[in-house]
Amino acid sequence: xxxxxxxxxxxxxxxxEMRKGVLSLWHTGKEVELDDAVGYQKxxxxxxxxxxxxxxxxxxxxxxxxxxxxTPIVEDEIELVRSLNELGIPLIPxxxxxxxxxxxxxxxxxxxxxxxxxxxxxxxxxxxxNHGVKTTRKVxxxxxxxxxxxxxxxANSLVGEVAFASGMTAMPNSFFAWIGGYDKKATVEECIExxxxxxxxxxxxxxxxxxxxxxxxxxxxxxxxxxxVNIATxxxxxLISAEQGVKSVFPQINLQGSMAQDLGDIRIxxxxxxKYLDKLGYNDVIIPGIVGSQVPLYPFxxxxxxxxGYITYTATVAALGEVDACFVKxxxxxxxxxxxxxxxxxxxxxxxxxxxxxxQKLEIDNEDIRQEMRITEAEVTAILDRVLELxxxxxxxxxxxxxxxxxxxxxxxxNIHAKDQVLGVRDLKGACRYLDFGNxxxxxxxxxxxxxxxxxxxKAEGRKLxxxxxxxxxxxxxxxxxxxxxxxx
Amino acid sequence: xxxxxxxxxxxxxxxxxxGTKIVSRALRDAGYNVVALGAQTPPEEFIKAAQETxxxxxxxxxxxxxxxxxxxxxxxxxxxxxxxxxxLYIGGNLGIAKSDDIEMRFKKxxxxxxxxxxxxxxxxxxxxxxxxxxxxxx
Numbered sequence: 001x002x003x004x005x006x007x008x009x010x011x012x013x014x015x016x017e018m019r020k021g022v023l024s025l026w027h028t029g030k031e032v033e034l035d036d037a038v039g040y041q042k043x044x045x046x047x048x049x050x051x052x053x054x055x056x057x058x059x060x061x062x063x064x065x066x067x068x069x070x071t072p073i074v075e076d077e078i079e080l081v082r083s084l085n086e087l088g089i090p091l092i093p094x095x096x097x098x099x100x101x102x103x104x105x106x107x108x109x110x111x112x113x114x115x116x117x118x119x120x121x122x123x124x125x126x127x128x129x130n131h132g133v134k135t136t137r138k139v140x141x142x143x144x145x146x147x148x149x150x151x152x153x154x155a156n157s158l159v160g161e162v163a164f165a166s167g168m169t170a171m172p173n174s175f176f177a178w179i180g181g182y183d184k185k186a187t188v189e190e191c192i193e194x195x196x197x198x199x200x201x202x203x204x205x206x207x208x209x210x211x212x213x214x215x216x217x218x219x220x221x222x223x224x225x226x227x228x229v230n231i232a233t234x235x236x237x238x239l240i241s242a243e244q245g246v247k248s249v250f251p252q253i254n255l256q257g258s259m260a261q262d263l264g265d266i267r268i269x270x271x272x273x274x275k276y277l278d279k280l281g282y283n284d285v286i287i288p289g290i291v292g293s294q295v296p297l298y299p300f301x302x303x304x305x306x307x308x309g310y311i312t313y314t315a316t317v318a319a320l321g322e323v324d325a326c327f328v329k330x331x332x333x334x335x336x337x338x339x340x341x342x343x344x345x346x347x348x349x350x351x352x353x354x355x356x357x358x359x360q361k362l363e364i365d366n367e368d369i370r371q372e373m374r375i376t377e378a379e380v381t382a383i384l385d386r387v388l389e390l391x392x393x394x395x396x397x398x399x400x401x402x403x404x405x406x407x408x409x410x411x412x413x414x415n416i417h418a419k420d421q422v423l424g425v426r427d428l429k430g431a432c433r434y435l436d437f438g439n440x441x442x443x444x445x446x447x448x449x450x451x452x453x454x455x456x457x458x459k460a461e462g463r464k465l466x467x468x469x470x471x472x473x474x475x476x477x478x479x480x481x482x483x484x485x486x487x488x489x
Numbered sequence: 490x491x492x493x494x495x496x497x498x499x500x501x502x503x504x505x506x507x508g509t510k511i512v513s514r515a516l517r518d519a520g521y522n523v524v525a526l527g528a529q530t531p532p533e534e535f536i537k538a539a540q541e542t543x544x545x546x547x548x549x550x551x552x553x554x555x556x557x558x559x560x561x562x563x564x565x566x567x568x569x570x571x572x573x574x575x576x577l578y579i580g581g582n583l584g585i586a587k588s589d590d591i592e593m594r595f596k597k598x599x600x601x602x603x604x605x606x607x608x609x610x611x612x613x614x615x616x617x618x619x620x621x622x623x624x625x626x627x
Contacts, residue, residue, distance in 0.1 A: 098553050102502040102529075111558065121585055124554050152504070182504045184529045222507050297507065299607055334606060335587040414506040414528045471511065478607060 005189045007243050007396040010200045018197060022157045026105050028132030029158065034204065037165035040137075041210040050146040050170035050213045051248040053090050054289040058324050063354045064088070065347050066291050066325040068150070068338075070095025070125030072115040074135055077126050078142040080340055085143035087347055091325055092145040094168065096159060097125035101182070103154040105129055128162050129155065136166035146170065148215065152182035153194050160198045164205065164212060170250065173198045173241050174217035176233035179403070179415040181220050181297070187417060188400045195237065196244050203245015213248040213288065214241050220254070222297050222412035224473040225424035226432045226450075227254055227265055228379035229410050229440065234269075235276050235384060239395050242282035249273065251290045253323065255314050257482050258431040263364060264372030266292065266321035272380050280395070289324030292317070299478035300333040306480050307331040308349055315350040319357035320364055326350065334478070372431065378446050383408070386441040406439030411470075425465050426473045427453035430482040435465055461486060493621060494544040496535055498526030500579075501559035505552035508581060512548055515610040532563050536570045545626055546576035546617060552606070554585040557594065564599025576620050578613065580604030 010018070023029030046052045057064055069080050069092060081092055099108035108127040115121045128136055128149060140147055148170035151159040160171055175191035183191065202212045218234035221227070238249040251269050255262040270287055277285050294314040301307045311328045318326035330338035330346040338346075386407050391398025402408040406419035413420055421438035433450045434442065442450075458465055463486060472484025479485075497513045499505055506528035513525040524538050535547055549556070556579065567575060577600045583591045595603040602616055621627040 098502050098504070098555060104502060107558075111555075122555070122558060124585060181506070184504075184506075184527055302607060332587065335582065339586070412507050412510050414504055416527070467514075474507075475607075 003189065003397050003400050005192050005196075005396045005400060007240065007391075007394045009203070009244055010196060012204075015197075015200050015204070019161070022161060022197070025103065025158050026129050028129055028162065031133035032161045032165045038205060038208045038210055040167055041164065041169070041205065044167055044169070047090065047144050048140065048146050048167060048169060049211070050091065050148060051211055051286065051288040053146045054213075054250070054324050057090070058289050061359070063319060063323060063358050064090055064325050065350055065354075066091055066093060066293075066327040067343060067347060068093055068095050068327070069343075070097065070150070072097065072112050072121050072123040072125070072127055073119075074131060074139065076121070077139050080343070081139060081143045081145065083340055083344065084347075085145050087344060088351065089347070090145050092143070092147050093327070094128075094147050094149040094163075095125040096128050096149060096151050096155070097123035099123065100125065100127045100129055100159070101152040101155050103158075125150075128166075129158055133162055133165045136162065140167040148172075148213075153178040153186055153191055154183070156194050157197045157201075160201055164201065170213040170215060171198065172215040172217055173202075173246070174215065174234075174237050175240070176219035176237060176408075177217040179219060179418060180222060180410055180413045182414065184414050185416060188403045192240060192396050192399065195240055199241040199244025199246050202241070206245050206247045211247050213250050214238075214246050215250045215252060215291070216241075217252050219408065219410045219413070220297060221295065221410055221424075223424060224256070224426055224432050224470060225411055225422070226376075226379070226434055227256070227261070228376055228383060228442075229408060230254060231265070231269055231272065231376065232380045232383040232387070233408060235273055235380070236387065236395055236399050238273060238285070239276060239280055239282065240399075242277060242280075242285045247284065248286050248288055249277075250288065253290060253292050253321075254295045255292055255317050256295050256432055257313070257477060258426070258429065259317055260366075260368035260429070261372045261431045262317045263321050264369045265376055266290070266323060267369070268373045268376050272377065276384060292321065292323040292326040294328050299475055300329060301478050301480065302334045304331050306478075307333065308346075309480070310477060311346055311350055312353050315353035316357055319354050320362060322358060322361075326354070368429075375446060375449065379442055382441050382443050382446075407441055409438045409440060423467065423470050425454065425457070425470050426483045428457045428460055428483075435470060492522045493546070493626060494522045494524060494542050495617075496524045496526065496538050496542070496544045496547045498530035498535060498549060499528040500530060500532060500535070500549045500551050500556055501553070502529050503551050503553040503555070504528050505550070505581075508550040508552065512550060512610065512613075515614065516548070519614055532559055532566070536566055536572065539567075539572050539575055540570055544575060545621065546578065548613070548617075549577075549579040551579060551581040551583060554582055556581070556583050557598070560598050567599070574624065576601050576617070576624075578602040578604070578617070580606070580608055580613065582606050
């Protein structure tokens with residue numbers, strides 16, 4: 001089939017025409033007026049402007065939590081963001097509910113009304129489209145923080161419109177995250193086109209000197225799996241956004257539990273972003289800082305002690321790696337949507353680590369970390385160069401072809417167009433290695449390294465590592481281990 | 490005896506796909522005929538698939554806390570569709586807040602088995618075998 005998408009900035013006239021369709025999806029679209037929104041953004045203090053807050057945190061040698069927040073009733077949401085703010089949290093990711101994300105706005109409305117009627121939330125986030133600009137500005141104005149809403153493909157364009165008009169100053173534009181974890185049927189082209197719209201909207205603001213940041217999450221690993229595909233896809237997202245006029249991108253490092261690998265990734269990822277942004281001519285795009293993240297999709301410990309352990313591991317590595325912000329889950333993650341109290345308990349423990357560990361500026365450098373950096377760099381470079389080659393220099397075309405060919409692939413993905421022919425396991429030290437490379441363009445000498453590491457563990461355990469070993473590793477962290485235990489041992 | 494067919498999927502607009510992929514594979518490995526609908530499957534699609542394949546059981550996964558909203562009247566719809574003998578299982582994070590009455594609430598909705606998150610698949614497989622035997626299907 002002919003690929004229509006291109007790495008090319010959308011003309012302003014065409015973009016303004018596209019906006020009409022987006023804003024007509026729900027009646028609150030009428031509240032979005034771009035000139036007014038630009039004016040409102042310009043009136044915001046620096047403390048609400050995402051990239052400025054990140055840069056300030058970096059200059060001050062601090063790091064901050066990057067939590068999640070989203071509850072349907074506006075008064076509750078205001079209380080939640082104020083309580084986060086009082087904990088010293090200046091960056092506020094803002095979760096929309098799943099009906100909103102899938103543009104099922106009638107259902108979101110019903111859930112919102114039932115939540116208000118009973119006083120109990122029945123939606124798993126804040127229905128930002130239903131609330132609209134006027135109401136959401138109240139949330140933004142209620143505390144001294146920079147907001148960063150979460151959404152997925154179906155509603156991404158309208159959520160971005162409402163969020164930026166409401167004074168939010170960052171938003172993920174992670175179309176690979178949709179392919180990995182949020183959107184079952186969308187084609188890669190549809191995902192890229194949606195990301196181009198949001199990038200173009202941010203570009204419109206940027207043309208008027210309002211800088212909105214996009215977080216890049218990449219293809220999130222739904223299992224134990226090396227991070228090179230995730231990092232390569234983050235960079236593709238950054239490049240697609242940059243072409244549309246985005247001027248600030250925010251990498252996310254997913255911390256998986258192997259300290260050498262986690263610290264190696266923290267150090268190499270910003271360099272790889274810079275290399276490819278510059279290589280393709282986006283020299284003026286800034287990377288204000290980086291966020292560390294507890295790998296989003298591993299099963300979480302059910303008991304509070306282990307949950308605290310896992311949270312503080314992540315906080316410790318993030319602090320040693322000197323990231324600027326760090327996302328950790330909450331101690332009650334395994335039970336459902338976190339309560340306000342558990343947010344506070346969890347974040348106090350992480351903040352304690354941040355404040356005590358980061359200021360020590362302990363230099364950690366050893367061959368294990370350097371080795372992981374070299375491997376990640378070689379893998380990401382090989383993958384990105386192959387994607388560019390497939391697209392004849394056009395990263396958008398290359399991305400479409402790469403998913404089709406399995407050159408980009410990740411296990412257990414939701415999207416039906418993903419090949420899902422790859423698999424990972426941990427080695428004896430707990431680092432994630434490729435068990436099945438599928439069609440990934442990993443250089444042969446690096447493949448050999450992975451095979452050696454897997455052979456070492458197979459020898460130590462006296463068994464072949466397979467799909468079941470990968471699953472055992474997947475469950476391990478929730479059971480207080482890094483490497484899974486063989487069910488029959 | 491005919492093959493036993495099980496419909497799997499994540500119900501509603503829930504994107505959490507890993508659980509249902511693991512469930513589907515474990516069922517296949519145990520010898521069941523599995524119709525894997527994947528994540529983000531509306532309740533109506535479960536019913537349609539069960540009708541088309543003359544299924545014996547549905548095993549739904551849910552992690553986003555809103556399954557109860559998605560499944561209002563589900564048992565009645567199954568009965569209307571002529572699925573009066575089908576086993577209904579569900580597992581995961583089934584409410585927004587932690588609650589002791591989750592199992593009761595879903596049993597009231599017509600589910601035969603209700604599992605908490607991170608349940609070992611061996612338990613569900615043993616239950617399924619017992620329930621199928623009790624219905625004389627195994």
